[in-house]
Amino acid sequence: DYYNNTNLANEIIQKEKSASTGKVTVSPQLTSVFNTYKDPNLDGIGNPFIGIDGTLQYLEDLGLEPEDVVVLALAEFLQSPGEGVFKQDQFLTNWSKVGCNTIPAQRDYINKVLKPKLYSDKEYYKKVYQYTYKFVLEKDQKNLPLDTAIAYWNLILPTSLQQQLNKFIEYLKETEVEVITKDQWYMLYPFLQEYAKDPTLENYDIEQSWPVLMDEFFDWLEEKGEMEE
């Protein structure tokens, strides 16, 4: 019932507000959720944030394992700048936008909106996949160390691409690739999709825009193929 459910009503009003003005009103409930987890210290520019301990507690309260792939979607949703950090403004604004002011509401949102969307909406998946690179990269790193990259690929890439991913990882390890650049990360997902569709890479063309890393993988596969003959 629309009028009797004040929560829902508020939610809708807030949604409309945020849609029309771009500003949101933060409910005290949400602020208190944030305060539950926030770090005793301020961040580098003097703003409150949720640190690593708070994050772990927050995830636990949401019923999420840290290695759940949906955590990446959550991180993207809250525009986390890196692992174990949620900034106050992003946390409050983004949850307010969807009107989830309590832990149960947020849990529902994660399970009923973010999770299904991750599997059904390709564009959204791609966004989360690309965001992950930035998210995982540590402050002083220019490129992602191979081990980290592999760990997160295994986490985020769909199981339907697991076989192709394994082959690719085998190549990276054998040729002692040390880091993965952002461009290589971005292009791996479409590449693995192509690879899954064309298992012998018959139609692969190095004249196309694939990064050199994929070209070299292709050569490596070809050489291996020759050795097996």
Add this chain to the structure above:
Amino acid sequence: MPPTRADQGTSYSPYLIKTWKEIQPSILIILGDSQNSSLDPLMYTQTYTKVYDYCTSNSSTRTQHQNASDGGDGAVRLVGSELYVRLQEYLKTYLGELNPKDGETFLQFYTRAWQRFLIGSTRLNDILDYINRYWVAKERADGRREIYDILSLCMLSWRDYKFHSNLDRLMGEIMGQIEAQRLNKIESTADLSVAIKSFVLLGFDVNDLKKQNLSVYINDFEKTFLTETYNFYTEESAQFIKDHGVVNYLAKAEQRIEEELKRLEDLNDHTRRPLNEVLNEVLIINHAQTIRNELTPLLDQGRYTDIKRIHTLLKRVPATVTPLLEDFQNYIKQQGLKTIEDLDVQMREAHKAEAAAAKSGPRKKQSKDYVDPKLYITTLLSVYKKYQNVVEVAFDNNEAFVKALDSACQQFINKNKTATPTSRAKSRTPDLLARFSDELLKKNDSEDLAIDELMTIFNFVEDKESFEVWYRRYLSRRLMGSNMSPSAEEHEEYIIQKLKQANSLEYTNKITSMFNDIRISKDLGAVYKESTMKEANPKEFVSDIEPRVLDSNAWSSVFKDTSDSFILPKELIKSQEKFTTIYQERFTGRQLNWIWSKGKVEVKANLARPGKPPFSFQLTLFQYSILSPYNEVQELTTSKILELTALSPEIFKVNVAPLVKNKLLVQTPPGEDNIIKPNTSFKMVKEYTSKRPKINFAVGVKAIDSRNEDKETNEEVERRHHEILKACIVRVMKARKNYKHEQLTSEVIQIIDRFVPTVADIKKAIEVLIDEQYLARTADGSGYEYLS
């Protein structure tokens, strides 16, 4: 006997009958009677007058008569119709009764009768001129196209009564004659030519009788002639190739074509084009594949005259030359690859044998690289020259073949067993060419000719950037060595000129600046000397120095020195400072870095037996720094020397070794391995003994790692490529803003002309630019956008 009475069914007026009776004998003689009588002038005049009289007779008579005979069509005509019809009938009868004489072939008869009839017709046309001029002209003007002038009437009659009815027989005999000629049984005869030309005169344009019309010639002669020609040569050429082989066929075909074209004298010129086409098809196109297949064996056997024949023949049909070009190009490429492959094996074996000999025999320096640049480059050149000669001898330096040669050479010169052991390896040819040029220039017996040959290979080198980098590396060694003789400098100059011509001024900028650096350095040395002499105490300075002040951009190979920490012996410091001051005065704002490892010193050593002149030692700067403390002490340990000089142990080791080996220093405990042990001591001898007054200790210093230098040069080439590519991509993207990968790649390849970038090179440059945020991938990843 010719008839004198009218055909049945036609009733003539009495006047016509009378006139015809009077003129018929003359007409018979004109056309030719059995006695071949000749017409006397009187008869001629009389006939002409009779015709005139007839045509101009009383108009009422003729009108009346005309009306009756025309069945009332209402047309008023000039008199003449009856005479015309009568003549037409007469010609039919006359021709019908002309027959071959005994023993005469039909062709002979036809030719003879035709020639006579042609004369008769012309004269008949003259004598009946009045009809032509008045009656015929009027009738045709009224649109009666079936009325002809008398000459045409004669030709038509011949065509209808003598030609068409005998066409098969006539053509049979004509083609029989032609075939007999082709089989060399008979010579060409006049009969044949006359008969064939008769076909031309028998064609008419109904609307314009004066216009030549080839319909009869084309339809009744040419078609058959071409078909039979085609059939004849199809059979003959196949048989000939079977019996005598393709090579002999080439001359045969050429000869046949010549013969057939000569035959055109007997034919109408119209046949020239179709005959050429038939001959080209039957003699060339149909055998082109077979002929082409001969190219490889003939090249193998060096039979260039026969190859020239192939070219001469196929050239007639340009489309057949294209595959020949491909074969030729491919052949050269394969020969080039094969030759280098053989050479590669040979060089590896020679290198192995040398290594074995070096082990057992006296120790000789052997390079790690098995490739002999001179052998490699001259072999490339020999392949090029061999086929350049073929192009000249067999293909008359035809432009297309020159191009095929160049393309083939470019392929095998840049990529072959030695240059690119793996398919993705960077070609070693630029390096080897630079090394070869270094050998030539060092020996200084290089003729201009040899340099020109070097340039020949240079022009085929795809990666000109790489050559330039390698060339500078070797040049820096030549320039750093002893002074160049004027003639050597001339040769250097000559090469630079050639490189400049082949590329651009910019290409040789760095090379030229290296020579400048040497020149300026000499001047600086002179300035320094002058300035030290003005000092209060000149003894505090080294009097003669040979500085080398080099631009690090051009001399990159010189600039790798790990001995930054080196401590210059104190007696040299004043000189160094003096020079630095002089330099900074002249070139403000430039930084001077000292490359200690390149320094050499010549010293006088007072170690000779008393009464003998002092020795002259040539040392590296490091060796000098090791020896310098011995001015004060007799013995030093390794750790002390390292402390005084700050040399790295490896450098110390290679520098001290020749001093020990040549018995200037006595090492305890001895042995190479002990050199770098801290407590090993080195004691200087009190008196040095040597037969020579000059001793060069510097030559004994081993290079630490020369392989490294190769790697560094290769890296420099890579860097150059990478920078050029990046600049090029940015330029293109700046203009295009948003561009597909494939388009970007192809545009970049088009722009860059000094080397051929690989796909991977381009992609790496793109990826770096993405990383540096000059570019971003478009959403679908298949293109890029320029980020300003």
